[in-house]
Amino acid sequence: MRRLTVDLAGRPYDIHIGSGLLDRLAGFVRPLQPSRLLVVTDKRVGALYGARAAAALQPVASTGSFELAGGETGKDLRAVESVLDALLAAGADRRSVVVALGGGVVGDIAGFAAAVYMRGIRFVQVPTTLLAQVDSSVGGKTGVNHPRGKNLIGAFHQPAVVVADTDTLRTLPQRELSAGLAEVLKHGCSPMPGTSGR
Secondary structure (H helix, E strand, O other): OEEEEEOOOOOOEEEEEEOOOHHHHHHHHHHHOOOEEEEEEEHHHHHHHHHHHHHHHOOOOEEEEEEEOOOHHHOOHHHHHHHHHHHHHOOOOOOOEEEEEEOHHHHHHHHHHHHHHHHOOEEEEEEOOHHHHHHHOOOOEEEEEEOOEEEEEEEEOOOOEEEEEHHHHHHOOHHHHHHHHHHHHHHHHOOOOOOOOO
């Protein structure tokens, strides 16, 4: 396993990358001392990994699960409201933690819901796509679409921790894997700040 630290002033967080991390989620989440946990995922990822994630987290705190319909077309305020309803139904408080299990859409919706619930609670990113692991799970950009444009409604809300289990990449469709590899190449070819790019 490899650990990287995002060194934000006053609020650093760790990114854990490796194989078999999904079954070890408790070790990464327990230090947060959550009162309750809500795993937010979508139907496809939930069918593959939802039960494993919930079982891994059960020793940490009371754990509930919520499935989104999934897909970019469902990344809107209605989806955020459904996550907020699930948090309220679970009795989530300021010490509760949202766990985003899935790709970028799940991370965006779950992260934005965490950003606005009780004016902000913590959330954990567990990205299951290559694109989410190399890009959207880090940096704190959360949000949803509006009929007038993409990602127009959102907030910067940094995760408390990121856990990227590379084993989840084995179940990706080829198209999603290719999209993630393209993002890796884009970052690799971008000039470093302060360089000429030559």
